[in-house]
Amino acid sequence: MSRTTLTRISPATLAGVHPVKALHTLENHDEAFRIWEKAEVKNRTLVHIDGHLDFYWIPEKSPDDLSDAPISRSFKEWIAETEAWNLSKTPLTDLMTIGNFLYPAMREQMVNQIYWVVPDPFWASPPVRRQVARSLQAMLKNHPLERASLKETHRSITLTLLGCPVTVCPLRELPSFRQPVLLDIDTDYLLTSLCDYVPVYYSNKTVIPWQTPKVFLERLATAAIPTDLITIAYSVDGGYTPLAWKFYGDQIAQGLRQPAVPLLDNPTPGQAAESYRETLDAVDRQDVEQAAKNWQKTIERDPTYRTIYALPAYREEAAHRWVMALGYYDLWVRMDPTWYYPHLGRGRSLWHLGLIPQAETALETACQKTTEPTMAWYWLGRCAVRREDWQAARSCLRRALDYFPYNPEVWWAWAGVAEKCGERAEARRAADQCRSLGYEPVGLTALIRRLKTDSTKQKGPSMNLPNLQTVYQRKSSMITRRVAGEIILVPIQPRLSEDPALFTLDNVAAFLWDQLAKPTSGQALCLDLQDHFTVNSAQADQDVASFLAELIQIDAIEVLPAQVLTA
Amino acid sequence: MAYGPSPALFRPRCGSVGRFDSLEGRVYTTGMVLERSAEQLTDRLLAKRADQRLPLSGQWELTCRCNLRCVMCYTDCFNTPEKILHELSTDEALQLLGQLEEAGCLELTLTGGEPLARPDFDIIYREAHGKGFVLTVFSNGTLITPRIADLWAHARPKQVEISLHGLSKTLFERITTKPGSFDRCRQGIALLQERQIPVRLKTAAMTINRHEVLALQAFATSLGPTVSWSVGEYMRDTLNHSGEPYQYQLSEEELRAELGANAAIRDAHDRQVSQPASCGSGRQTFHIDAYGQLQLCSNNRRMSYDLRRGSFRDGFYNHLPQFACPRQNNALAVSAPQRLDVIA
Numbered sequence: 001m002s003r004t005t006l007t008r009i010s011p012a013t014l015a016g017v018h019p020v021k022a023l024h025t026l027e028n029h030d031e032a033f034r035i036w037e038k039a040e041v042k043n044r045t046l047v048h049i050d051g052h053l054d055f056y057w058i059p060e061k062s063p064d065d066l067s068d069a070p071i072s073r074s075f076k077e078w079i080a081e082t083e084a085w086n087l088s089k090t091p092l093t094d095l096m097t098i099g100n101f102l103y104p105a106m107r108e109q110m111v112n113q114i115y116w117v118v119p120d121p122f123w124a125s126p127p128v129r130r131q132v133a134r135s136l137q138a139m140l141k142n143h144p145l146e147r148a149s150l151k152e153t154h155r156s157i158t159l160t161l162l163g164c165p166v167t168v169c170p171l172r173e174l175p176s177f178r179q180p181v182l183l184d185i186d187t188d189y190l191l192t193s194l195c196d197y198v199p200v201y202y203s204n205k206t207v208i209p210w211q212t213p214k215v216f217l218e219r220l221a222t223a224a225i226p227t228d229l230i231t232i233a234y235s236v237d238g239g240y241t242p243l244a245w246k247f248y249g250d251q252i253a254q255g256l257r258q259p260a261v262p263l264l265d266n267p268t269p270g271q272a273a274e275s276y277r278e279t280l281d282a283v284d285r286q287d288v289e290q291a292a293k294n295w296q297k298t299i300e301r302d303p304t305y306r307t308i309y310a311l312p313a314y315r316e317e318a319a320h321r322w323v324m325a326l327g328y329y330d331l332w333v334r335m336d337p338t339w340y341y342p343h344l345g346r347g348r349s350l351w352h353l354g355l356i357p358q359a360e361t362a363l364e365t366a367c368q369k370t371t372e373p374t375m376a377w378y379w380l381g382r383c384a385v386r387r388e389d390w391q392a393a394r395s396c397l398r399r400a401l402d403y404f405p406y407n408p409e410v411w412w413a414w415a416g417v418a419e420k421c422g423e424r425a426e427a428r429r430a431a432d433q434c435r436s437l438g439y440e441p442v443g444l445t446a447l448i449r450r451l452k453t454d455s456t457k458q459k460g461p462s463m464n465l466p467n468l469q470t471v472y473q474r475k476s477s478m479i480t481r482r483v484a485g486e487i488i489l490v491p492i493q494p495r496l497s498e499d500p501a502l503f504t505l506d507n508v509a510a511f512l513w514d515q516l517a518k519p520t521s522g523q524a525l526c527l528d529l530q531d532h533f534t535v536n537s538a539q540a541d542q543d544v545a546s547f548l549a550e551l552i553q554i555d556a557i558e559v560l561p562a563q564v565l566t567a
Numbered sequence: 568m569a570y571g572p573s574p575a576l577f578r579p580r581c582g583s584v585g586r587f588d589s590l591e592g593r594v595y596t597t598g599m600v601l602e603r604s605a606e607q608l609t610d611r612l613l614a615k616r617a618d619q620r621l622p623l624s625g626q627w628e629l630t631c632r633c634n635l636r637c638v639m640c641y642t643d644c645f646n647t648p649e650k651i652l653h654e655l656s657t658d659e660a661l662q663l664l665g666q667l668e669e670a671g672c673l674e675l676t677l678t679g680g681e682p683l684a685r686p687d688f689d690i691i692y693r694e695a696h697g698k699g700f701v702l703t704v705f706s707n708g709t710l711i712t713p714r715i716a717d718l719w720a721h722a723r724p725k726q727v728e729i730s731l732h733g734l735s736k737t738l739f740e741r742i743t744t745k746p747g748s749f750d751r752c753r754q755g756i757a758l759l760q761e762r763q764i765p766v767r768l769k770t771a772a773m774t775i776n777r778h779e780v781l782a783l784q785a786f787a788t789s790l791g792p793t794v795s796w797s798v799g800e801y802m803r804d805t806l807n808h809s810g811e812p813y814q815y816q817l818s819e820e821e822l823r824a825e826l827g828a829n830a831a832i833r834d835a836h837d838r839q840v841s842q843p844a845s846c847g848s849g850r851q852t853f854h855i856d857a858y859g860q861l862q863l864c865s866n867n868r869r870m871s872y873d874l875r876r877g878s879f880r881d882g883f884y885n886h887l888p889q890f891a892c893p894r895q896n897n898a899l900a901v902s903a904p905q906r907l908d909v910i911a
Binding site: 479480481482483484486488490492502504 | 608612621623668671673696697698699700701722723
């Protein structure tokens with residue numbers, strides 16, 4: 001990105017027809033805001049070609065605003081905007097992400113009209129189009145002033161956001177523009193087929209682009225869009241564009257800069273994209289030596305390819321396939337031993353597999369490979385938690401916070417360990433920090449409530465966040481008693497510095513507890529719950545997750561490797 | 568940021584549709600209730616039962632054996648080889664535990680004599696703990712070894728209650744009549760403290776130790792939050808009705824004169840005096856002696872049901888309701904005339 005070179009907007013050209021000079025490629029899409037800001041754009045029409053709207057509410061209302069409400073109706077409406085309240089009073093742009101940068105662009109009056117050009121598959125059939133409408137309706141749900149603005153036709157969906165008209169349509173339905181527009185393209189537009197906001201990197205299926213840059217540019221030329229400023233985002237971070245397809249962004253940029261030069265369907269020979277693809281092929285063949293050579297070539301050609309999204313292991317980890325993840329991380333440690341991340345991921349996978357000493361060795365190695373080992377110290381802290389060595393956990397987490405004090409996960413762990421060490425004030429401060437950083441893990445509210453209300457009962461932190469894909473089983477240290485028709489859990493493991501406690505389960509919780517006699521995934525519990533009770537899936541997910549969180553908190557269940565289900 | 572987010576932190580960039588799903592209109596609830604105490608749970612369970620009978624809490628006198636010979640002890644008269652022969656065997660004890668579990672007993676107090684004097688104590692204790700009973704152990708503290716303390720550290724009791732009737736070695740051993748018992752008792756308390764096992768020190772206020780009672784309270788307080796203290800003021804007659812312990816009983820005047828100024832002791836006294844006319848004996852609580860006799864409570868052994876001949880369930884539901892209780896029917900004193908005098 002060349003933020004500093006752009007000082008004014010170039011003369012308008014037709015995108016895909018004439019060569020464009022004012023074109024910027026971006027790693028992350030929210031960088032577009034800074035480019036528009038630098039170019040001092042005002043009251044422009046934005047054509048946003050993307051698999052995602054990139055608009056979401058940023059809480060910016062202060063409680064002080066209520067005193068400005070002219071009538072009681074306004075007061076009620078403002079209160080109803082539950083997403084709008086910024087109680088921490090963090091500046092708007094500090095809250096900007098790739099998912100919401102259009103919000104400040106509207107608030108700063110950079111744009112006053114938006115066309116969200118959705119991928120053609122979004123418009124392919126009425127059910128998929130309904131998915132688009134539902135996502136918009138959901139977004140408007142908590143904003144009564146704009147909820148009624150949504151209108152659907154067979155050509156487009158229109159609505160207003162912050163008073164700005166927004167039109168959602170495929171490329172072919174764009175109107176003719178008389179004035180030059182801001183053209184904003186995300187590479188993931190070519191790779192996204194469902195309006196579910198789930199990054200394609202995490203998909204189990206092979207990602208196949210629904211359109212090539214060559215065809216896209218031809219259609220763009222047909223649309224005859226006058227523009228004087230183009231931004232193109234790769235969006236590899238976050239997993240929206242798989243790294244193997246990042247070169248599509250380069251091809252679009254090249255096609256817009258030089259429309260007369262024909263595009264190739266594959267990566268340009270000699271570029272990082274080519275050697276990265278060869279790396280993946282060699283990894284598939286288990287040819288470690290060749291994979292290592294190709295990988296070294298890749299990062300020499302383009303160091304930005306050395307990202308976690310280059311690693312298939314990270315996707316495996318996200319799917320809780322720890323053994324697969326460990327295999328890939330092992331491979332990458334051999335291919336690129338100086339890179340911090342594979343050591344870290346290896347340690348994390350070993351932790352999840354319960355191999356704590358090995359995990360600690362891997363994480364200690366990770367610490368030596370970087371100048372910012374925040375997460376390595378964090379996971380070393382979690383290893384210490386597993387060993388119930390609270391002082392060691394404290395020391396590791398302190399070091400993690402020393403390196404980077406804005407990671408809410410670390411604050412969450414710190415809160416748990418502080419509570420365990422009896423440092424209630426520190427635990428409360430950490431829990432507040434966690435919340436102020438926008439992280440609301442299961443158990444946070446309970447922790448805060450516990451710290452607030454009951455000074456005599458303290459329980460351990462929820463170090464394992466319940467995930468419905470994870471496999472759980474009852475611990476033998478929790479005895480189930482049936483007394484007078486009730487299910488009572490009696491913990492028999494020592495819980496130092498805690499009063500003995502008993503837990504009574506209601507009928508639904510007792511049902512779930514029964515299922516946990518054998519290894520069971522959270523997802524299976526949700527399905528069982530739906531089979532036996534009148535409950536929709538969202539509610540079942542919510543209830544299972546919160547119940548699992550409670551069980552983790554009282555040390556009643558353990559996490560098992562997913563392989564136990566297939567064994 | 569120089570690090571990658573861990574997968575647990577992943578969030579859709581604009582919020583998934585599922586995020587907005589309403590949780591209103593729940594048709595059922597799910598969850599877990601933390602019971603603040605077994606007593607609270609007992610109250611709640613009983614409130615749901617019309618007959619108010621449920622064997623939730625029991626006291627089991629595992630043995631009358633004891634390594635000490637305390638001057639005021641009411642079980643020591645049965646601490647003889649002949650009587651010990653008739654106590655429940657290990658197998659019988661384990662079988663009885665199964666019956667108590669099946670019947671829904673939740674809290675069990677293991678007492679004696681000295682329960683640790685049973686050579687199979689750890690077998691019985693482990694079995695009871697593994698079955699999920701909430702256990703309290705009454706002990707004189709002198710047989711608590713590192714092995715026993717480790718057992719309790721790993722299979723944690725709700726509380727261990729230790730009799731401590733004197734703070735000076737001379738007085739303590741005058742009461743226990745065993746040289747060396749003072750040091751062993753203090754060592755036992757220390758072993759439990761090291762493992763943060765909750766301990767209650769219990770003192771019987773008697774004619775021979777009344778000058779040390781307040782010091783004992785101060786001593787217990789100095790041991791920190793895992794140690795509490797309580798005092799008893801009334802002697803109990805021996806099981807063979809000899810009346811010997813009463814020679815150590817403080818009169819009401821002496822109690823008031825010696826100890827009345829102490830708030831904790833006054834409270835304890837008030838609690839004992841103002842106990843309700845109707846207790847839970849036979850309805851929520853029960854007592855089993857060393858020979859397998861099911862009784863209403865340790866203080867009322869006039870009528871028994873032999874658990875060697877019948878089941879606990881049969882004894883609790885069909886026989887215990889027939890047993891006479893002086894508190895419930897305001898009848899004759901059972902075994903402690905002084906105490907009943909106070910109640911009256």
